[in-house]
Amino acid sequence: MEHCCETMMHWATYRCSEHVNPSECPDNIISLSQHSYGIRVHDGGSASIAIVFCPWCGSKLVARSAREP
Numbered sequence: 781m782e783h784c785c786e787t788m789m790h791w792a793t794y795r796c797s798e799h800v801n802p803s804e805c806p807d808n809i810i811s812l813s814q815h816s817y818g819i820r821v822h823d824g825g826s827a828s829i830a831i832v833f834c835p836w837c838g839s840k841l842v843a844r845s846a847r848e849p
Contacts, residue, residue: 784839792817817841 783789791810799805803826811818811828818828819835832841 784834784841785837787836788817788834 783792788810792812794802794808794810796802796805796807799808802808802811803820806822809820811820816830817834818830821827821829833839834841
């Protein structure tokens, strides 16, 4: 999958070696679902706030389902 910039690619695909569950890792800041990108809410749950623009490059984010057949 292509991402808008290298920084988004890094954070959207980030995998921590200490935390199996991405929601438990304080360094895991971007969530990526089939439908949207989000910024994780680190409150002990798995919530995230949907975003439509990249916080690093400002590009409009396109949902994965719109990119992939």
